[in-house]
Amino acid sequence: MTTTATTPAPVPVQDERPRVAEVLKQFAGRQYLLGVLVVLCVAVGLARPAFWGSGNLSNVLFQASFVGLAACGMTMLIASGLLDLSVGGTIAVASIAVAKVLPSTTIGAAVLLALVIGAVLGLVNGLLVTYVKIAPFIATLGTLYLFLGAAFIWTDGKVVPISSSNYRAFTTGELGPLPVPFVVFVVLAVVTYLVLQRTYFGRTLRAFGSNERAAVLAGLPVNRTKVAVFVVAGICFALSGVFMAGRLSSAEGNMAMGFEMDVIAAVVVGGTALRGGRGTAFGTVVGALLFAVLANALNLLGVASYWQYVLTGAVLVAAIAVGARRSSAAEVRGAG
Amino acid sequence: MPDATLAPGGTADLVADERARSAELARRADSRRQLLQNAGVAVPFLIVLVLGLTVVPHFASGSNITNMLVNAAILAIVGYGMTLVIAVRGIDLSVGSAQALAACVAASAVNSAGPLVGALVGIAVGAGLGLANGLVVTQLRVPGFIATLSTMSVFRGLVLLFTGGAPIMIASTSFKSVATASLLGIPVPFLVAVLLGAAAWFAFDRMRFGKHVVAVGGSPEAAVDTGISVNRVVLLSYLVSGAAAGIGGVLLASQLGVVNGSVAAGLELQAIAIVVLGGTSMAGGRPRVVGTFVAALLLSMINSGLNLLNVPSFYQYVALGALLVFALSIDGAQRAAVRRMLEGRLS
Numbered sequence: 001m002t003t004t005a006t007t008p009a010p011v012p013v014q015d016e017r018p019r020v021a022e023v024l025k026q027f028a029g030r031q032y033l034l035g036v037l038v039v040l041c042v043a044v045g046l047a048r049p050a051f052w053g054s055g056n057l058s059n060v061l062f063q064a065s066f067v068g069l070a071a072c073g074m075t076m077l078i079a080s081g082l083l084d085l086s087v088g089g090t091i092a093v094a095s096i097a098v099a100k101v102l103p104s105t106t107i108g109a110a111v112l113l114a115l116v117i118g119a120v121l122g123l124v125n126g127l128l129v130t131y132v133k134i135a136p137f138i139a140t141l142g143t144l145y146l147f148l149g150a151a152f153i154w155t156d157g158k159v160v161p162i163s164s165s166n167y168r169a170f171t172t173g174e175l176g177p178l179p180v181p182f183v184v185f186v187v188l189a190v191v192t193y194l195v196l197q198r199t200y201f202g203r204t205l206r207a208f209g210s211n212e213r214a215a216v217l218a219g220l221p222v223n224r225t226k227v228a229v230f231v232v233a234g235i236c237f238a239l240s241g242v243f244m245a246g247r248l249s250s251a252e253g254n255m256a257m258g259f260e261m262d263v264i265a266a267v268v269v270g271g272t273a274l275r276g277g278r279g280t281a282f283g284t285v286v287g288a289l290l291f292a293v294l295a296n297a298l299n300l301l302g303v304a305s306y307w308q309y310v311l312t313g314a315v316l317v318a319a320i321a322v323g324a325r326r327s328s329a330a331e332v333r334g335a336g
Numbered sequence: 337m338p339d340a341t342l343a344p345g346g347t348a349d350l351v352a353d354e355r356a357r358s359a360e361l362a363r364r365a366d367s368r369r370q371l372l373q374n375a376g377v378a379v380p381f382l383i384v385l386v387l388g389l390t391v392v393p394h395f396a397s398g399s400n401i402t403n404m405l406v407n408a409a410i411l412a413i414v415g416y417g418m419t420l421v422i423a424v425r426g427i428d429l430s431v432g433s434a435q436a437l438a439a440c441v442a443a444s445a446v447n448s449a450g451p452l453v454g455a456l457v458g459i460a461v462g463a464g465l466g467l468a469n470g471l472v473v474t475q476l477r478v479p480g481f482i483a484t485l486s487t488m489s490v491f492r493g494l495v496l497l498f499t500g501g502a503p504i505m506i507a508s509t510s511f512k513s514v515a516t517a518s519l520l521g522i523p524v525p526f527l528v529a530v531l532l533g534a535a536a537w538f539a540f541d542r543m544r545f546g547k548h549v550v551a552v553g554g555s556p557e558a559a560v561d562t563g564i565s566v567n568r569v570v571l572l573s574y575l576v577s578g579a580a581a582g583i584g585g586v587l588l589a590s591q592l593g594v595v596n597g598s599v600a601a602g603l604e605l606q607a608i609a610i611v612v613l614g615g616t617s618m619a620g621g622r623p624r625v626v627g628t629f630v631a632a633l634l635l636s637m638i639n640s641g642l643n644l645l646n647v648p649s650f651y652q653y654v655a656l657g658a659l660l661v662f663a664l665s666i667d668g669a670q671r672a673a674v675r676r677m678l679e680g681r682l683s
Contacts, residue, residue: 085485133672134664135618137481138427138608142660145605149653157650253650261489264482274482306501309493313486320483321476 065185068288073236080205081276089147091241095251099160122234126227171246193281210277373615409529412632417580425620426480432603433491438585451511466578470571515591553620613663
């Protein structure tokens with residue numbers, strides 16, 4: 001988008017599918033973010049060599065994958081012009097479900113239950129947004145508190161421990177040099193990319209993300225797809241919760257309080273435009289890594305953890321402001 | 337409007353007829369909307385009031401009434417600001433964090449410079465934060481909800497940095513007595529809320545600013561064409577919302593006597609809930625201060641009723657979430673009813 005907008009040359013007629021060259025070109029246009037990430041890593045590494053320690057690196061990857069798994073779902077939502085603020089609630093309920101049933105069932109069944117719960121909570125959000133016609137951010141703000149309330153009631157406000165060592169080994173184990181959640185995150189990001197770019201579902205959601213009325217007039221199943229996006233996103237959030245519970249060896253109501261900020265920030269800083277129509281899974285991966293490295297750097301440098309709130313918010317506003325400025329410039333050029 | 341150009345002289349009567357008919361429709365749609373808006377808050381208010389009086393023990397005791405009125409007052413004041421912001425199609429999710437920051441700064445200013453200065457500093461901090469929100473929304477062109485979602489996190493971080501995570505005790509008894517004092521049997525914060533409500537009503541209903549708010553909320557593009565400075569109106573709205581959160585924060589500090597960095601968490605949801613429940617449409621252009629005020633009383637009654645019944649505080653989350661979803665459904669139903677009415681007859 002950026003590269004095509006800055007070159008005034010006539011745009012050649014394209015096939016329906018983006019060509020490999022086109023994809024690579026778009027990819028290169030986003031490299032500045034990867035550059036920022038590399039520079040940040042090098043700078044932190046110089047200031048605190050402990051950054052490159054394998055223990056610390058795997059810590060960063062864990063953090064990035066918790067945010068990233070949820071951010072994959074959020075990427076689809078934002079690409080379709082929607083938003084979900086109930087991430088923290090969904091994660092809490094799904095994790096508590098895992099912790100509650102683990103003593104009596106297998107790991108597979110527990111994870112499956114968590115994913116089903118994520119899907120159901122996503123369905124609730126989707127129905128509220130599409131059929132009750134409540135603006136997404138406010139409907140999900142309401143359900144955030146509903147889900148949190150449900151989580152607190154379910155646990156009586158206590159922490160539910162996970163004693164199964166197999167579960168912990170499964171969720172925090174390493175696959176070669178990489179932690180399992182990170183591998184799952186990368187796989188999920190690839191799947192998200194393919195879904196967004198190569199499937200009917202992805203094309204539909206990008207279509208109504210960029211212009212809902214046009215999509216409706218074109219006869220696309222907008223309402224159905226909207227609900228489906230919320231369900232898929234709910235499953236992604238629950239997956240994040242599954243790994244988070246394993247890492248914490250426990251689950252509780254406020255385990256993911258304020259998590260929605262991190263997730264949205266990772267997606268938006270990654271380059272997915274907030275007004276919908278486009279989503280970049282690769283950008284989301286970089287965005288998630290960027291925030292994980294940033295948080296880790298602040299910890300290593302001994303900065304008060306409260307600064308993370310300030311920094312996340314400020315980076316998010318800055319990213320959107322830059323995006324708004326750039327897209328408005330492109331619009332002006334297109335009109336002139 | 338394709339009226340005059342498409343209708344040559346002979347059909348002038350037809351056009352006039354059509355005009356009258358659509359005016360009549362609009363009037364009926366409006367009255368139906370009014371009904372839904374008023375019923376949306378009045379019916380739950382009466383139900384909760386009756387339930388509270390009959391089911392909840394000590395509901396009508398003097399101390400509980402005072403408590404409810406003070407809580408409702410703080411909520412309502414924040415709600416007025418939110419009413420204004422929602423009326424210009426914005427939203428302010430940062431009110432809770434702004435209130436916490438204002439309360440903590442006010443508390444430490446009271447300790448170092450006296451009650452009056454402390455209160456003024458608190459309000460000024462709130463206004464400054466609101467101004468920051470407004471600038472981000474109007475100058476950086478970040479959508480309101482995401483801008484204030486970010487500043488919610490920023491302000492919360494700032495207040496935690498300011499307090500270092502420790503509570504701030506307020507030494508001044510005169511400052512603390514403001515929230516507990518009463519004039520003619522009515523708590524002072526409640527009087528403040530009523531006065532501010534009257535001022536807000538006057539500003540929205542009788543002043544040019546109010547007309548501008550309605551114009552901007554109804555259709556920003558049309559407002560621009562009319563020559564209204566939309567940015568200025570939006571900026572002022574966020575500023576007022578921040579200042580209202582600041583006033584609420586000062587009253588909260590006075591009520592609590594001890595403040596820390598995590599007070600007023602989740603306030604944004606309560607504020608949005610009372611505003612929407614009060615009949616201010618999320619679609620913009622319809623500020624309803626009286627509704628906000630009544631809804632603040634309603635929410636305060638619900639909270640206090642649940643407390644008195646010893647319901648675990650977790651259920652209050654659920655009650656609040658359900659209340660918000662209910663209010664938004666009413667808002668949606670009301671818009672749908674009006675649309676059906678207008679479209680069903682005309683197209």
